[in-house]
Amino acid sequence: MWKLLILNAGMFVALFLTHFHARRPFRLVLAGAVALAFVWAGCRWPADPFAWFSYAVFAALTFRGGGHLRRWATARSEALDAEIATATARCNAGQKTLAEEVLRTESVRRRASEISHLYEKTKEMSRSLEIPATFLLLGEALERDFNFRTLKLALFNGPDADPEKPDDVFELRRSDFEGTDKPRLRTQSYPADAAIFRTVFESKRLVETLRFVAYPALIDGQVFAVLVLSDVPAQEMPTLSILTGRFLSEIQRVRLYERIQALAITDGLTGVYVRRHLLERFQTELDRARRHGFKLSFLMIDIDRFKDFNDRYGHLVGDVVLRQVAATIKRSVREFDLVGRYGGEEFGVLLIETDESSAFLVADRIRRHVAQREFKAYDEDLRVTISIGVASYSDRIHSADLLVDAADSALYQAKRQGRNKVCLFNLTDLK
Template structure:
């Protein structure tokens, strides 16, 4: 059953209960006649218990099976259904072999009884449903590579990746994650159809998803005629296994990189199964410290390596046994020869079988301690009253202090002994992480050039308070020019830095505000102004999201938004102007700041606002009128302070002016181009647009036509119903005409009840058809206005630009003459301009 297991996974045993719910008779047998499994329907049919059935040779139950099996294996069986006789005391009964699946030496036989009768009183369940409980994705593909069956896991995968279900009869290639898979899967199917099993692993990177590894197993499905009936493709998600392997490799790589870059000497010890501890590896620092070739000792036992230091051997053995780390200073050599050194040995068990022994050379520090022991007393007295902290330290990244004055308690919040020899904390560790390496490299560069150093940087006190300090120091050299210590002075400059930062911030804000004002004032188009306000605002005040609201009667409308997941859904959304925060902003005309909006009951958590913590609402006021407000959001609490509100209000005041100017400009533009009553183009703007289309038509030799139309007897409408009704008739008339026009057509009121239409890319025939369509629509129904139902008709003239009408005035004159002809001919008709013969 190896190939069967490869196809359906290790979950087959738990599918047996599903077999028991099928109306088909299922039997799993081996080539030697063993019975591996029979489902409940088969046992019911045989009237035997399982223990009795499995003890019988298959030849007793199905005497014809041996011949049928040989025919199946040799692929000589024809396509007719085999029939088997079942021997029992009550006589012989017929079984129909409906399906036969072979996996190496195992056969899965699916029977139905003669006449396809059911032996139980429940609805049949399709055989394929037994795979629906599998986690692996299973698909059966026919010889045309079309999906004939699939399980739920395959359908769910399609829903997730392609947003569509699997469709029976569709090509398997329609469900490949990337196009390159089509060729690969086709090749796998061809191999499977040749009778071979294939396995393929693919890696995918899908947007907004974790990387996925899929393992595809393709197995041939042989019909009872011995020919391939299709391919069973099982897709298994092996991402977790691959990720674990990658994580393990990455962890090993990280450790190896970390181990090799430890600045101190490090030895890696391995304990074998027999308890022997041997040197596994070492880092580069060991080679610099050791007087012997350390690589020659790899593989040697700890007893040989530390043969003269039984305490080191015991410490390493104890670490393996208990897992407890230890640290101790020893006066010794690293191995068996060389100049004695003071070493700091730290033993750490990193796993059951590995211990790291880190050995730091502290010889210089020890010698310095002896040398300055007497000076400590004098320096303590001298420096106890100085502000700040005087120090002497080793030249290492930890700033390992050998001496610290009493001023460290006020400056750092630590006692002097806390820092000396890093007993409680190293000075290097309290330097701000962003400054630490930069400061260290700068100091080393100064020492390399035999210079002192001056540095300003940030530290964290014992209470977690960040401070700015200024440090001045110099190296202490031995007679060989080697740095043996660093001496210097550190003082608190936080107040000075804060003043400088405040001044810098105010200068930056002022410059940003000036730039923003200039940029805002350069815009005139209202839509562009609304889009630009929040973009420019970010140059003045940092935010995570922001919204611009404008008032519309009793509502507020979202005019612009930034920083939300789907801003397009927010634009033009309206809200009642009843929110308590909005009322406060409107009534007081002042900005409001919430330190944490999520804990303020006044804050409305509408869509997209669930991440907002700090919130600032700023009114937009113009000429004493509240026209809207800005909301400025941060995803961190306590972001905005009083100076931010002043800056935001200044920006909002300028934004209100720009919005008003843009509105006035938009209104002026409308008045200049639009007929005030009907809202279509006015005569002047029509000439401007039509002239451009005329030039384009000449350039590209494209057809261009014009329609002049006039409402028949419109004066009678005004006289009978009044000018108010007449105006409404004109408005409704325009709406009817517009429904029949294309977006590219230019429609304008020429004067009174006379209108003009320019039809681009339209010859005379198309223009005539359009005119007739408009005339019929206008005349089809009365206009229902103020209880009256006046009918109107229109007369229309159509002309097309040709070699005789190369100017707009000539073209319009021709159309006007045609319209006059329509009126003279009885009105309510369309006439085409004809060149006089």
């Protein structure tokens, strides 16, 4: 009996699994085979037809139930697959959105860092009082956040400047920043960009070419500087224009500051230093000479009989002569020597690192240049002479006041000797 039960259970499990997992043709073949088996068994053993019928119905119900269960499981599986696919799509979309937000956040952070860096550099520019230092700050700002190959600044002094021969040209290259935070500022005597300098100088507006972009800086409608950048990407130009505009405003401020400083320390008539600034520089150079053992000499210069000259020709002519005498003195000394108007028709000249014998030769050269020059004032062709007193720093003449007094004393000695003379201070005259 138990063998028959096991056989029945196995058959029903086989029917169920076959219907649940097998393909449709195989299921139909199996159903037909089972039906034929029941018909054959009922004919073969007809003892209890109702039992065989009940057995067949139970088998059919089992077979049918397996089909319903399979269809339900399939539908449920497809629904779960759809839910999983939807959830996966949402997850992927969320990851994509998150990645975009991360990129956007990183872009905003990077942009904020760039703006902060540029802001700090522009603040430093606003504190700078020298054009080369301001130009270097611009280079540092550009090197971090922009692409460029070279950066040049040409400076022009005066309305009569030659646009192809700037007074100063400073240059920075991107390669100059490699391995250092403070690159060396290059200078050029004969720039290769003379043509673009002239174009900007004459047009007084921004000029763009395939390789260069050039910006003018103006004061009172006159170009005093030209900024040239090479190989800048087009997409960076809007932001770059803002930064360069700020730079040009800052160097305009610095140039105006330099003009005000020059007005404060320069005599308006002669163009040489005023007495106050000359004496301030005098003390600085005297301290340096004392500290390092350098030589230092001072010349006191006076135009001979200038009061009579003014009475005869008038003060307008006298002013022209004063201006031309000052220019002659400046051309007769070195660039780093100091020339100032001491008062009236008197000039002082401080000769840096110059001993007494060399100072005498310089003084005599100045005297000869003035005596040989014909001064043109209005319709007059005039000549003047000068007398010069020379004194040098020493152990006995060790202060600015003593040095000025000694040179003044030597000047009066030159006057007493007949004017148009150069006299050295005699230490025996020192009290």
